[in-house]
Amino acid sequence: MTTVQEKDTTGIETAEATTDADSTATPAETPMIQARNLTKRYGDLTAVDGVDITVERGSIHGFVGPNGAGKSTTMQMLTGLVSPTAGEVRIGGDPAGSYAATAKIGYAPQEPAFYESMTGRNYLVYMGRVAGMGRNEASERADELLEWLDLADAADQTIGGYSGGMARKLGLAQAMIHDPELLILDEPTATLDPEGRASIIDSLQDLTEEGMTVFVSSHVLAELERFVDTVTILAEGQVARSGPLEAIRSAVSTETYVVDTTDNDRLATLLADHPTVERVERRDGGRVAAVPAEPEDFTIELQGMIGDAELGLRSMEREDGLEEAVLHLIEETQNGTAAGGVTGEATRTAAEGGADAPEAAPASDDPGREGGD
The missing domain is CATH 3.40.50.300 (P-loop containing nucleotide triphosphate hydrolases)
Known part of the structure; x- marks a missing residue:
């Protein structure tokens, strides 16, 4: 069998x-x-x-x-x-x-x-x-x-x-x-x-x-x-x-936007309060990483948010978030909450x-x- x-x-x-x-x-x-x-x-x-x-x-x-x-x-x-x-x-x-x-x-x-x-x-x-x-x-x-x-x-x-x-x-x-x-x-x-x-x-x-x-x-x-x-x-x-x-x-990756402005503390606060942002983290050099619920419209909203707050935009990068998503998946498994439960067919x-x-x-x-x- x-x-x-x-x-x-x-x-x-x-x-x-x-x-x-x-x-x-x-x-x-x-x-x-x-x-x-x-x-x-x-x-x-x-x-x-x-x-x-x-x-x-x-x-x-x-x-x-x-x-x-x-x-x-x-x-x-x-x-x-x-x-x-x-x-x-x-x-x-x-x-x-x-x-x-x-x-x-x-x-x-x-x-x-x-x-x-x-x-x-x-x-x-x-x-x-x-x-x-x-x-x-x-x-x-x-x-x-x-x-x-x-x-x-x-x-x-x-x-x-x-x-x-x-x-x-x-x-x-x-x-x-x-x-x-x-x-x-x-x-x-x-x-x-x-x-x-x-x-x-x-x-x-x-x-x-x-x-x-x-x-x-x-x-x-x-x-x-x-x-x-x-x-x-x-x-x-x-x-x-x-x-x-x-x-x-x-299935598990999420787009992440890493942003550097003239006031990253202020940007992190704005993003944390924004209804379309699922998660905000800080990266090296004080940069702000945001995971949006709807990536398609996020860049436009982000630029508008930065402009309204009169912040200077130094850089903005988009990552596929796979590594971070996998770490999140591992954490869910450790907590017994991973979607799909514990599975295991490896292929190649x-x-x-x-x-x-x-x-x-x-x-x-x-x-x-x-x-x-």
């Missing part, structure tokens, strides 16, 4: 139904990731609570949530490194943690560990050998990945001398050394500077053209929305919303990290680990 998500008119998954199609599904039709009622408890603490995720083959799926939401624990259950308290995960139709499922996965944890006395090239060859590759095959694949990730010049340097960005790239390379079907990446750009983050993102964008599935987590939606098509938003261990990125954008993703490899060590089952989610 297979679980199918019913969708509302926005295309966002909201409910589940069942069919008897599993027995007829071909391998190509089987989702790369299928998790049902995934739950993990540590004593009285529930870190992950009834999560449903489906990721189709050859897609990129973003996994988003604040620190402590349960992302890392969920990803460790997907890889088989942590056993769920309840529910199940299948990777390409095989139970998570089984040899068949593990062979499909490349996993890069949030905090990769390396043999720092080894060179980058020797480390990758070693990881390939651990994954069952022949020496020549592993050596050729290592050189290919080092070139692709712009690490060829540092291939014979010891890993202990790598920068943070270089180490992140090496972690991605070790996850890909055995050419997995599924790449699972936990916060691959964490702690990197803007140049390093851009480099990692650029490296991920071409993977699905080669048929790889990518599942990538981040607490920064603005970063993921540059290259993912579908996304799951996690809050307090539960799925707040999941579906195509554009559908979620349409890829990520990797050698699940066979000792360097890709699982995080502790201690619930305190979730603080780095």
